[in-house]
Amino acid sequence: MPNTPLWIKTALDERRQQALLRQTVTLDGPQTPTARFNGSIYTSFCSNDYLGLANHPDLIRAVQASAEQYGVGGGASHLVCGHLAPHQALEEALADWLGYERVMLFSTGYMANLGVISALASKTCPVVQDKLNHASLIDGSVLAQSLLRRYLHGDVSSARKLLQKIAIPGLLVTDGVFSMDGDLAPLASLAALAQEENWLFMVDDAHGLGCLGNNGRGSLSLESLDARAVPVLVGTFGKAFGTSGAFVATSNEIADYLTQFARPYIYTTSMSPAIAGATLAALRLIQSSEGEERRAILASHIRYFRQRMAELPVRLMPSDTAIQPIVIGDSDKTLAASEALKTLGVWCTAIRPPTVPIGSARLRITLSASHSKDDLALLCDSLESVLVAKVKCE
Ligand SMILES: *Cc1c(COP(=O)(O)O)cnc(C)c1O
16 A cells, blocks of 8 residues: 555544544444444434334335346436336326426435536526535535525525525525434525525425425425425435435426436436335335324424433424434533443434534434334433533533
């Protein structure tokens, strides 16, 4: 191996000293609340498998059945010859479920956001985003080389000021559910603002779809918004759907436009047809009475968790979703809390800057329908014993 350049060593050392070094952990089993790694078993509260579908037998059967019929690899990009029947079936089922003219699949949510924003925005089409939007939305603007302005988190009047200051109409973009805070965007007010100012409104509902709203239709459904109010909706399959990949739901004309200009759609292999088949099975579960039951269990876990935490001196977020972060602030203390939880059999990774703003390191606790009541009790008891002592000295 050649010598590592000094600037790489320096950057790593800096991260290490600031308690910000990130590392992967290898799980010895499927994504379930029971996580095995380093020879131990933990109850996990940091996956985005909100409905517990990642290891669901229906999805496993669907992946096997689709692979037998359509193989494993897409073999080419959608536009060359990689668009197979399971992709088409999934696109049509999603469009039907959400009430959009068209749906286009992407290999990941990161790529969907890069693709949509880099195609729609440009030097003459600015982007305005919530300050806490997901990194992939921000990166889309960078790829577009467009003007990017960010408004105060969840603040519609701050957004209005920016739109009015920038004379030319552009793209207004927000998360539906904020990934590190769990709170909801004021979607109805933002949609109205976009309409008044003639901006195109785009929502990334990665954490809302499947979990929230009528039939699991997500954040838009909570505010009765449709395809007219939100012309561009991005959803991902790596969270509640329990698979991987993503989609954009939009009008025929915008989909035709993206098909020409969204480079992360054009220049990449289609998602595995087997995953498309499994994702359709996930959608059918989300739409079924089992999906309804899973959402009800998740909601009752959220209520229990917030009740228990309200009794403790901890900083909870104003969140009614599966994302229930506890902000500790300091990165060292957050890491220490995460390690202390591990000794009690609870796994929750510390989320630190730059993923979250400086001084707001947190335990990003995520709840799932696949947790049991006992899992929740273990979590709350462990947090109580670890945090009550730690948080006091904040
Ligand atoms: C997870 C996430 C993404 C990225 O989706 P992947 O499919 O994991 O690449 C995009 N947006 C938001 C808000 C997310 O939480």
